Amino acid sequence: MSERQKANAVLASLVRGDFSELADRFAQAGFTVHLPEPGILHIHAAPESVPRRRLLLSVGIHGDETAPIEITAQLLAQLAADPQGLRVDLLLVVGNLAAIEQGKRYLEADLNRQFEPDHLPAADSAEARRADAIMRATRQFFSSPEGQRWHLDLHTAIRSSFYPSFAIVPVQVEGAARQQLLDWLAAAGTGAAVLSPNSSGTYSAYTAINFNAVSCTAELGRVAQLGENDLAPFAAAQAALLALLTGSSIVPGTPPLLFAVAQELVKRSEGFKLAFAGNVGNFTAMPQGALIAQDGAQDHRVAAVTEYVLFPNAGVAIGQRAALMVVRCT
Ligand SMILES: [Zn+2]
Incomplete structure (x- = not known):
């Protein structure tokens, strides 16, 4: 073979x-x-x-x-x-x-x-x-x-x-x-x-x-x-x-950029809507104040100078994470 x-x-x-x-x-x-x-x-x-x-x-x-x-x-x-x-x-x-x-x-x-x-x-x-x-x-x-x-x-x-x-x-x-x-x-x-x-x-x-x-x-x-x-x-x-x-040694590479979680958006209602196209890529940058999502009467907005969106998914069950917003650590 x-x-x-x-x-x-x-x-x-x-x-x-x-x-x-x-x-x-x-x-x-x-x-x-x-x-x-x-x-x-x-x-x-x-x-x-x-x-x-x-x-x-x-x-x-x-x-x-x-x-x-x-x-x-x-x-x-x-x-x-x-x-x-x-x-x-x-x-x-x-x-x-x-x-x-x-x-x-x-x-x-x-x-x-x-x-x-x-x-x-x-x-x-x-x-x-x-x-x-x-x-x-x-x-x-x-x-x-x-x-x-x-x-x-x-x-x-x-x-x-x-x-x-x-x-x-x-x-x-x-x-x-x-x-x-x-x-x-x-x-x-x-x-x-x-x-x-x-x-x-x-x-x-x-x-x-x-x-x-x-x-x-x-x-x-x-x-x-x-x-x-x-x-x-x-x-x-x-x-x-x-x-x-x-157990062999690894080939050194470029260190990954570090990010921390700024906010986690949990879906609270069936009315949860992302404010951008569903096909937006992971780590897309969003400026301070930009609307991320609406959930019933609640608006979710970018708080830091720049936040990056990860795993946006309006289709999750209520109570689950619908998006993660992250910021650069350094
Ligand atoms: Zn997976």
Whole structure:
């Protein structure tokens, strides 16, 4: 089989959430392998070896964000050919299998809002149950105190972006750990990093808050159909991921620009309307005083000299975030 055929075979098994072949490959090479849930693979070195970094790699938390699934398939195919090259304890999570199968972002509720103990207000959704299963496996993976914990939750954005590749970094990731993460993001070709104080029920906030993980949500380029992604723009991210998996040094890159959250617009009524075209790109600059949105009788306006709009979406459920406004840190 050619490299491409091997990667395609791994991709097919990833999308099905079936890791049995990969598990066999690593088990034969002397690793301990667990398959705690469909779509979740845990590979770690034999217990006598020195503690290694623990890396949680999650993809497909949104079912239509397929490029990271393809990248991960290629990386796993590469590692399966040389299992000893894997130098971290790895938990791989393919998030929303049911949504991936249907090519949808989610089925009943946004999975990346469910990483809270009580999942309100979508407590009986398929996604809340999946989040429970993922959180169980995550707790298990991060339970031992040894080794540094990393979590990269890989996404692709729905809309165009001034910075094609950017990251949301929970503010809980601080100090030297934040610098390490920013260095990695630089190597991965990330143009901007937004320091986010609110969990919003996201997976990366869950691991930062509960396990002190060096974590982020990385938005790598645009949404496309599975198998139709042009992976060339992701080459830097793929190389940086491979370096992390194999314990090699990263190629230094331009540090991402830092942003802080200025305001979070929560949709309060069905009358919520954005004041600009629905297809406006992420990180579009808006001047002080400009109208961002109207929500019933309430006007939301830009307060700082310049704010940049992120993730505008008037179609979210009431009570959820309809846009994030950010400002440059420096
Ligand atoms: Zn996403």
